[in-house]
Amino acid sequence: MQAIKAFPLDAGLLRDFGVLLMQARRPADALEQFGKIPAQHPAYPLSLVPRALCERETGRTENAFASAQEAIVSTPLDPVGWLLHGSLLVRRGGLEEADRSLRRCLQLAPGFGEAHHFLGECLQRQGRYREAIEHYQKALVQRPQEALNIAQCAELMGSMTTARQYYEKAVSVLPRHVDAHARLLHLLASLCDFPARESVKATIDALLSTPLQPGDVPEPFLLCYQNLSASAYRKVLENYAAQFPAPAAPIHSNDSPRRDGRMHIGYLSADFDNHAISHLVCDLFAAHDRQHFKVSGFSLRPSTAAPVSPADKGFDGFFDLHHLADAEAAALIAREQIDVLIDLGGYTLGARPSILALRPARIQLGWLGFISPHQASWMDGLILDTVVQPPDTDWPFSDRVIHMQSPLLPGVAAPAATGLTRADFGLPADGPLLISLNSTYKLSAGLISAWAAILSACPSANLAVYAPAHAREGISAHWLRSGGDPKRLLFVDKLDHAMHLARMQCCDLMLDAFDYSAGATAMDAVAAGLPNLCLVGDTPAARMSASINHHLGLDRLMATSIPDYIDKAIGIITQPGALLAMRAMLASSGKRLELLNPRRAASEIEAICRDLLQPEVLDDKS
Structure with missing residues (x-):
């Protein structure tokens, strides 16, 4: 006769007590109760979803993801498990798998507003704005703040009248939300509605004189040209960077010897396609000294133009990261043993600071795409020049400025005469x-x-x-x-x-x-x-x-x-x-x-890399 396993008589009560603590907004105490439930007990599978919710609430996102993965296997008919799994994948950048999980959640619970929100966010991050709006609209009844997301998608589609309508609705629903006001401000700037712009700017100045509300993360790019005080702008930057916590240990593998003796420079960008940045850098990569440097490109967005081979781009290797979750993308960069990773996006559309926060390269620098301080612990420097940021002027930010001696913008080819008038x-x-x-x-x-x-x-x-x-x-x-x-x-x-x-x-x-x-x-x-x-x-x-x-x-x-x-x-x-x-x-x-001459900027980048890769500099970073 098979022996019956003995479980603590209160294992089910632990789960119920944990749920009560979670509902009382005591997630850390709830987790303590969930942790006492044996994995073999029938109450354990039922504890996985509330456990994942509490882990997400307390910032333990990796634990939350593991619990959510276990929950969708153990209790596959619980829509909340699929919601958690999908929402965490959206945050991690795993958009294709997130899409599947969130759609499964909505099959089980079609009116689940939060699932519609995260599916909208997933679609928005893929550039599928019209589909995203459909799901945000379904969430709008339960979540009036979705007006902000609808407005963003409408703006990205070029529907400016709709975007303004929903941004104005968003600031009426969220009157103290700086991000909502900042997005409205940027739209008004694009529309050149100067009187309305001044009014919203005054509101933002007042809001930034007080602490930001939880969950309010205004994008720095929207405010980088709005003449904020240094202290207000620094607050915006620090608040934005804080959403990408660094891991306990970096994942880069640059300590091993280089295989061919060359320094390896990586360029990370969402703008290798038809974009102002791509026109600036199109001749730069091929201009690097291949005897001493290897050059790789890492793209955060799929190309919408005809396919271009890595050789045509001037790279030794070219890697498409857009379909990879943050950890997978960072691991790929780390495997390539990048000595210096240069981020061309900063905090602009399509950029993924979350990858840089994982430290896939030993040295990480910002250049070109975001001409602004970052206030990010995972960045080792910001490449500017001595006119853009004179060395003898005040710099009230944590970023280390690394100066090019010539203009920071790389050269572009002079056009031939066309005869056009x-x-x-x-x-x-x-x-x-x-x-x-x-x-x-x-x-x-x-x-x-x-x-x-x-x-x-x-x-x-x-x-x-x-x-x-x-x-x-x-x-x-x-x-x-x-x-x-x-x-x-x-x-x-x-x-x-x-x-x-x-x-x-x-x-x-x-x-x-x-x-x-x-x-x-x-x-x-x-x-x-x-x-x-x-x-x-x-x-x-x-x-x-x-x-x-x-x-x-x-x-x-x-x-x-x-x-x-x-x-x-x-x-x-x-x-x-x-x-x-x-x-x-x-x-x-x-x-x-x-x-x-594209060689001008390439040689200055190479000199910066050599200086940063000196043994004493690397020792300081170890």
Whole structure:
């Protein structure tokens, strides 16, 4: 006769008591009770879901995931187990498996609002915005805060009217939620609705003077150009970085000897496809010294263009990480024994700081994609240059700044002459032609007022401004308020990169933005031989064009104030032959050729890597 196992008589009561403690918001005490239940007891499977909930609540996400995995096997008809499993996979970046688990949850419980939310989040992270909205809408009845997620998806789809409607609904539901206000603020900036933008900015300033609410994690990129105080912006950065806790030990394996004696540089990005960053770096990777360096690329987003081989990208190896969970992606990077991993995304769309937080490389640096401090413990440095962040100025952030001596932006190939004229782009043939090609969120009321003042003093000039349809009403309204002539403000559309450069070649002077200057567009202007007037701002993002002009010796194009910007523009435009002379000087400048040479930036990156890989530097990091 088989012996009957003896269990503690109170094992079932332990489970019930743990649930009561969980409901009383005492998850740590509940876990203590769940931990006393033997794995063989019938109460154990029933404790897995509440155990996983408590582990998630107390930040023990790996334990929560293990419990959720066990729960969907032990109690497969419990929808909450599938919800936990799927939601944790979303957080880990395992989106395909998360999708399956969350859909199984909804098969068992079709009206489960939280499952609709996480499935919406899963779809949103895959770029499937329309499907995501459908699930967020189903969750909206139970969760009014879903308005924020619907707005984000609508904005990413280009449905700006819908996005604004739902952002405004979100801030009414979440009046103290900084992220909701920040997203509305960024949308208003893109729409160039300057009065509404100022009102929301004032609200954010007030909210950031008090502690952030739990779960409120505003994205730093949305606020990096909003002229926040250093202390307020540092709070935003620290709050954002805190959601990616570092593991007890890094997973990199760089301590073993290099197999071929070369240093191995890795580039991590979601923007290797058709993006401003990809145009900047397209010739950089092939320009590295292959005798001493191996170069790999790690892509966070699937290509939407025709497949491009690693050789065409200039990499020795190219790895698609978009389908991998964070731990799997980090493990793959670690197996490649990357000496220095350079993150090209920072806190921008598609970036995954959660991978970097796992420490897949011994040295990890930020460059290009996010011209801002990070306040992240897993980053070992931020590559800027001595104009973008002068070494002798205050830097109230924890990031170590590593300076390039030349401009931080890599060079792009100069376009060949196309023979195209202004008429081919629908632009006036006569008179000085000024142009602005920045994204509209970079524009400001003060900038447009300055443009109106410049054209008022230069009656033969016209101004062409890139603006999608949704921003044109706001720009036109402020232009008229500033006394601008509506006939001399010309809106232009986005073009493919080759035609974009050809249009630049037809113009006389680019007028840069104030708070967030041109980056890739400024390098395009150099490539096209187009002078770019800039204002030297106070933050790294507001000094990129200044760095370029300083390197080229074009101090005449670097204004120190808005009145100086207006005066410099008028002086250049109205001075006979000044524009032609400046363009001729730019075209023949040896500094321009040096700036555009991709080997320039590649060699500076290599020098930084050599310095950081010195034994004493590595010992400090061990």
